[in-house]
Amino acid sequence: MSEDITLSLDDAQALSLDVLQHNGFSRAHAEAITRSVMAAQRDECHSHGLYRLIGCVHTALNGGIDTQTEPEIVDKAPSVVIADARQGCSLLAFEKGSALLVEKAKRTGIAALGITHCFHFSALWPEVEALSSQGVVAIAMTPTHAFVAPAGGQRPLLGTNPIAFSWPRPDGTPYTFDFATSEVARGEIELHRRAGKTIPDHWAMDANGEPTTDPTAALAGAMRTFGGYKGSALSTMIELLAGPLIGEVLGHETQAAGPESTAKPFHGELIIALSPHVFLGQDCDHHLQHAETLFEQILGQGARLPSQRRYEARQRSLCDGVTIPQALYEEIRRLGSR
Amino acid sequence: MSEDITLSLDDAQALSLDVLQHNGFSRAHAEAITRSVMAAQRDECHSHGLYRLIGCVHTALNGGIDTQTEPEIVDKAPSVVIADARQGCSLLAFEKGSALLVEKAKRTGIAALGITHCFHFSALWPEVEALSSQGVVAIAMTPTHAFVAPAGGQRPLLGTNPIAFSWPRPDGTPYTFDFATSEVARGEIELHRRAGKTIPDHWAMDANGEPTTDPTAALAGAMRTFGGYKGSALSTMIELLAGPLIGEVLGHETQAAGPESTAKPFHGELIIALSPHVFLGQDCDHHLQHAETLFEQILGQGARLPSQRRYEARQRSLCDGVTIPQALYEEIRRLGSR
CATH class of the missing domain: 3.30.1370.60 (Malate/L-lactate/L-sulpholactate dehydrogenase, NADPH binding domain)
Structure with missing residues (x-):
């Protein structure tokens, strides 16, 4: 069973700043990254929220980025x-x-x-x-x-x-929109792969250029544009x-x-x-x-504006803080000083 | 049987200028419109070529535009x-x-x-x-x-x-592209209606918001975005x-x-x-x-660039002139002075 943890916005922000600075990011970089990560987490865009700190730190540790x-x-x-x-x-x-x-x-x-x-x-x-x-x-x-x-x-x-x-x-x-010009986000195919699920055959093609429902073949092949x-x-x-x-x-x-x-x-x-x-x-x-x-x-006419769900999430987070899986929280915390 | 007529670029241009000026367009407007219409006809974009003169003249005759x-x-x-x-x-x-x-x-x-x-x-x-x-x-x-x-x-x-x-x-x-943000051009649905053909059900919906394959119902309803x-x-x-x-x-x-x-x-x-x-x-x-x-x-990788067909048509037209249906030619000519 997966458990969640709720953090206040201040605590989430402090966690992000600590993790980034503990891994070599300058104060200025840590603050700029934290503002973006916190905006995403606050709006419940989990893929660009605190989760991204892991990739960011690994990229830094791999020497893929100048942190200062x-x-x-x-x-x-x-x-x-x-x-x-x-x-x-x-x-x-x-x-x-x-x-x-x-x-x-x-x-x-x-x-x-x-x-x-x-x-x-x-x-x-x-x-x-x-x-x-x-x-x-x-x-x-x-x-x-x-x-x-x-x-x-x-x-x-x-x-x-x-x-x-x-x-x-x-x-x-x-009025804000932000979309990938691929049919779906790459992370979506990755999530299907982890879950052992097939994907719709118009998302991607395999390495031979044939439509595929196999996420592993799709990741090794090519995604389609929307x-x-x-x-x-x-x-x-x-x-x-x-x-x-x-x-x-x-x-x-x-x-x-x-x-x-x-x-x-x-x-x-x-x-x-x-x-x-x-x-x-x-x-x-x-x-x-x-x-x-x-x-x-x-x-x-009953249609939604692009960022409507995000703004609703923002209202929730401003009142209640942000909620992430306990396992993700532990993984991020291990990257920090505390 | 539908017959075609081939016009030199000079003759097609003269026809366009004559039709527009005969219907009240100033020389300056007639020339600007003719440049656009001729560019489209030269590139075999028939829907925006000489055919458009008819709609342009009718709009002017209906008082929908100031021609001077x-x-x-x-x-x-x-x-x-x-x-x-x-x-x-x-x-x-x-x-x-x-x-x-x-x-x-x-x-x-x-x-x-x-x-x-x-x-x-x-x-x-x-x-x-x-x-x-x-x-x-x-x-x-x-x-x-x-x-x-x-x-x-x-x-x-x-x-x-x-x-x-x-x-x-x-x-x-x-490198040029130009596309409608609707799933298809409205003229495409109109062409299916005239031909008595059905349309794919993801192009449009009927007046009740239901998917339709009937082009008449689609034109009375709403098209979909791409x-x-x-x-x-x-x-x-x-x-x-x-x-x-x-x-x-x-x-x-x-x-x-x-x-x-x-x-x-x-x-x-x-x-x-x-x-x-x-x-x-x-x-x-x-x-x-x-x-x-x-x-x-x-x-x-065998894909095409967006305007490639158009540039190929342009080369043909620059050598051979432009070809339009004889009936369309007659209809346009009747709008002019000659």
């Missing part, structure tokens, strides 16, 4: 910021670069932040929400490692390449914009760092911010209010 | 241009606004062009390709009328909301960015102009341009060349 490096922020052009993560985690580079990104977007109307040479393990929605909470519309994208075949192909080439979007709403939580050739096109766009456009590699040129490999996991991320105030001037409030009719009509 | 108006170009901010189409066709506003868009992108790194109060009937790829041919990366999006249900809903709310992307390639044609909730999220983003962000309406607030309706078809379009030269400086050529490895790897 300071990102370098380059004011590249009136509407472009480059944040060179210098082989550190993306999150500190995002935090340091996003201040200038927002400043530029509010001055010029639209601006871009390219994060380079970063290790990236986090969900994108905390970043686009951090931006929309400052009144700008935000889009973020990043390639991952080569797991996904392009539509019409049979071999892994594209990453699971997520894209996220956040739109500020006058009262309350933003929505066929359209998802594949979108995924390719993400490779290009968060890759060569910012001087970075393509997804298939990166690999997860592991104990038996000298592979380096570094790649890029692109974030675009648009300022409704610059576009609309004094009519801004009116048009942001007008956008609400779209959300009302979606909800009015 | 001059777009107003507003230099809104260092990275934002607004092109007010003033109830005219979007294409002249695009052409007039895009010069400033490219200038801004090449100065600030990223810029946006919002086209407002426009009648929009054209494909987006000619626009993003016009931009990528000037060395910038381009993204375009526009809402259409309410035909599509949000994921989890049953009633039409979203447009078929296309998004297009073009990436300049060092030698040859750009890729389920992910396509729905993307479609919603397009409504917001090409709508309220630029002071424009949402898709469900517009309607096609028709003989029995006083509905106005005007809405917005958003185009984003990014300059690789600003992002990359002297390393630009190197990284654009590096992006080619992605296309090589896609082609190398």
